Amino acid sequence: MERRNNTNAPDFILMGLTDSEEIQQVLFIIFLLIYLITLLGNAGMILIIQLDFQLHTPMYFFLSHLSFLDLSYSTVIKPKTLVNLLTSNKYISFRGCFTQMSFFFFLGATEFFLLSSMAYDCYVAICNPLHYPVIMSMRLSCALITVSYVIGFTESLVNLLCMNSLHFCNSNVIYHFFCDLTPILALSCTDTHNTEIIIFILASLNVIVSLTTISVSYGTILSTILKISSTSGKCKAFSTCASHLIGVTIFYGTTIFTYLKPKNSYSLGKDQVASVFYTMVIPMLNPFIYSLRNKEVKTAFIRVVEKREGSKFMK
Structure with a gap:
């Protein structure tokens, strides 16, 4: 067989999820709606956090970056998928394919460590509330974000070099x-x-380090919550990190199922379903998971809307 490397490789053909044109049309509508909701949800979350001064805290600083990653993560995958579903042209260039894969690895790996940083933030907020402003300074928050992006970029670069050979x-x-x-x-x-x-x-x-950080953080959080005497206090403490725990469980569960399993257990159908879930569904769900259970976000949204309406009235 003729060998081709990255200098003379042909375009790849993405076969997609199905050969049926009818099903492709249905999937196009579903995926387009998911993508639009993802864009609106994550962009809205970023905008609310930026516009409302009361949300300028480490927790929402991490959350805005999570929304940015989910927004980018979706944009790397969904537009090309939508084009392939709508047209008969399913080609993607060699460079385009490896660029998509590189950003996919970069954003995914970064999100792992960002979720770890958010778990640590929850730990400090619940287990050391009096020292929270001192420990979770903006300097530390920026350092954790920077490390997450650096690790994600490094892992993506190594993977790309390995695949490029x-x-x-x-x-x-x-x-x-x-x-x-x-x-x-x-x-x-x-x-x-x-x-x-x-x-x-x-x-x-990547998984072991980030999951260990999350497990230790939540283990300590659970121990602290159980020591709280009042039921209302327990509920309030648990609600602080419940949304994050739900997001972590969904993200890690689907990722581990897809990538960290024996090669002989690979199943195209099951892996495609899991891939749809973590590349499309999770980025759409995250804004709702973190906002619907969060009174501060809801209140901030109302304040932003009222402020905007008030400014229009003054004009």
Whole structure:
């Protein structure tokens, strides 16, 4: 078979989720609605946090970056998926495919450590409330955000270098709706064993470090909550971090199911469903998970609307 590297590789073909035109049309409408809701929800969350001074705290600083990541994460995947569902042109260039995959890794890895930072923020807020303003200073918050982005970028760069060393044979058909790791590795006609080991180690370290931080934080939080005597106090403390815990459980659950499992247990259908969930559904749900259970966000939204209406009235 003829080998092709990154200098002479042909365009890839993204096969998508189904060959049925009727189902593709239905999926296009569903995914378009999901994407629009994702854009409005996450952009709205960022806007409210920026406009309302009372939300200029570490917790909402992290939340605004989570919305930014979800917004970017969706934009990397969904527009191309929507085009493929609507047209017969399912091609994506070699560089375009690897660019999509690189941003996918970068944003995903960054979100892992951002969720860890948010867990630590919840820990300080509940377990050390009197020292919270001192411990969670803006300097520390910015440092945690910066480290998250640096780690995400580094992991993405290493993954890209590993994948870039591979050669691809005549087959250029990707049996997925975006340029994901497993289906692209399946196209390589060179030995991918070392590449898979490096990527698996990086992903495992990512999950272990971030999940350990989250587990320790929430273990300590739970212990602190159980020591609170009043029921109302327990409910208030738990509601502070309940939204974050729900988001973490959904994100980690689907990601671990997809990537950190034996190769022989790979199932195209199941993995595509899981991929739809964490690339499309979760970024849409996060703004609602963090806002519907949060009175401060609701109150801030009302204040922003009233302020805007008031300014129009004054004019």
